[in-house]
Amino acid sequence: MKIYETRQAPNPRRLRIFLAEKGIDLADFEIEQLDLAAGDNLSETFKTKNPMGGVPVLEFDDGHCLSESMAICRYFEATHPDPPLMGDSAESQAMIEMWNRRMELHLLLPVAMAFRHTTGHFSDREAVFPDYGADRAKTATKMFDFLDRHLADESHIAGDDYTVADITALAAIDFARVIDLRIGDRPHLAAWYERVSARPSAKA
Amino acid sequence: MKIYETRQAPNPRRLRIFLAEKGIDLADFEIEQLDLAAGDNLSETFKTKNPMGGVPVLEFDDGHCLSESMAICRYFEATHPDPPLMGDSAESQAMIEMWNRRMELHLLLPVAMAFRHTTGHFSDREAVFPDYGADRAKTATKMFDFLDRHLADESHIAGDDYTVADITALAAIDFARVIDLRIGDRPHLAAWYERVSARPSAKA
Numbered sequence: 001m002k003i004y005e006t007r008q009a010p011n012p013r014r015l016r017i018f019l020a021e022k023g024i025d026l027a028d029f030e031i032e033q034l035d036l037a038a039g040d041n042l043s044e045t046f047k048t049k050n051p052m053g054g055v056p057v058l059e060f061d062d063g064h065c066l067s068e069s070m071a072i073c074r075y076f077e078a079t080h081p082d083p084p085l086m087g088d089s090a091e092s093q094a095m096i097e098m099w100n101r102r103m104e105l106h107l108l109l110p111v112a113m114a115f116r117h118t119t120g121h122f123s124d125r126e127a128v129f130p131d132y133g134a135d136r137a138k139t140a141t142k143m144f145d146f147l148d149r150h151l152a153d154e155s156h157i158a159g160d161d162y163t164v165a166d167i168t169a170l171a172a173i174d175f176a177r178v179i180d181l182r183i184g185d186r187p188h189l190a191a192w193y194e195r196v197s198a199r200p201s202a203k204a
Numbered sequence: 205m206k207i208y209e210t211r212q213a214p215n216p217r218r219l220r221i222f223l224a225e226k227g228i229d230l231a232d233f234e235i236e237q238l239d240l241a242a243g244d245n246l247s248e249t250f251k252t253k254n255p256m257g258g259v260p261v262l263e264f265d266d267g268h269c270l271s272e273s274m275a276i277c278r279y280f281e282a283t284h285p286d287p288p289l290m291g292d293s294a295e296s297q298a299m300i301e302m303w304n305r306r307m308e309l310h311l312l313l314p315v316a317m318a319f320r321h322t323t324g325h326f327s328d329r330e331a332v333f334p335d336y337g338a339d340r341a342k343t344a345t346k347m348f349d350f351l352d353r354h355l356a357d358e359s360h361i362a363g364d365d366y367t368v369a370d371i372t373a374l375a376a377i378d379f380a381r382v383i384d385l386r387i388g389d390r391p392h393l394a395a396w397y398e399r400v401s402a403r404p405s406a407k408a
Binding site: 051052066078089097102129135 | 255271274276333
């Protein structure tokens with residue numbers, strides 16, 4: 001199998017951390033790095049693999065492709081169920097999905113929009129609205145506050161166990177540093193951050 | 205169990221359609237309608253149920269709550285596996301998740317942003333960027349074009365079977381009419397639309 005990814009981008013990092021936590025070795029895959037700034041992901045060839053143009057993409061040996069980070073993670077969750085990162089009961093699967101989506105919609109997405117609309121990194125291919133970007137950065141900061149309160153009572157984002165929701169939050173928080181958004185001295189969020197960053201998977 | 209929802213909003217509709225397809229009767233739930241425009245979802249009481257303020261929310265009999273439409277759907281997928289709407293194998297689960305997320309990120313989300321930023325429906329509680337809204341409407345229109353090409357070869361969004369990806373696309377397309385975005389004379393998309401709209405669940 002082959003993975004198309006971009007080393008610095010947050011979504012491919014989510015997949016790399018997920019695989020590391022599963023004990024799946026990245027060296028078992030062929031890896032192709034795409035330069036998003038250069039538009040490698042907009043080529044006609046890549047569009048046949050993912051018409052939406054995003055990374056990561058998982059290419060199976062028969063040539064068919066799977067995209068969307070969480071869809072790829074869900075594939076490996078099913079084929080490598082231990083340790084579970086997306087829950088192992090109806091209720092835990094649902095609660096973890098809830099927390100992961102909160103991290104996506106209220107943290108990773110605002111950070112990504114703040115990045116794109118304040119830096120104009122992809123202004124060669126999309127309209128840029130700097131005021132909207134600044135507003136999204138404020139939303140991400142509010143989520144830092146929310147998470148600091150939430151993590152006063154919880155060891156991990158979705159409760160007692162490390163899950164995909166921690167992976168999404170970590171990838172978002174580290175990517176936010178690119179636009180100088182930092183978690184700062186929020187004690188509970190900082191303690192969680194230190195805990196999840198110390199796991200070997202964080203370096204994946 | 206109790207469901208907090210809003211009749212006109214697209215996310216609660218996704219859940220209602222999902223339950224109908226599962227043969228789960230809405231009459232078995234206590235239902236509370238929230239008036240989002242009046243800010244019912246911003247009350248301190250509701251924030252204890254979903255701090256993110258969104259609908260739908262599923263409240264269990266012991267009082268704990270589950271939010272995020274797809275997390276609630278995943279709960280019912282696990283407790284009522286037939287018919288599967290999120291796949292029944294590692295590969296089908298992943299492919300359906302991919303297509304559902306494409307419908308969310310490239311259709312439902314742009315439509316929702318176009319609605320919020322062009323109408324200012326929630327301007328009492330959020331900053332509004334009309335140019336960004338107009339840009340999002342254009343993105344949604346491009347996705348109509350993409351889907352028209354895609355559905356030339358497929359009976360449903362994620363392949364042969366009706367899945368949650370069809371539900372997300374249907375909810376997004378019907379909600380888009382509020383801001384006068386219509387699928388128009390795109391023949392393959394229109395044929396799919398007619399097919400999924402004819403299912404009894406579409407009236408849920």
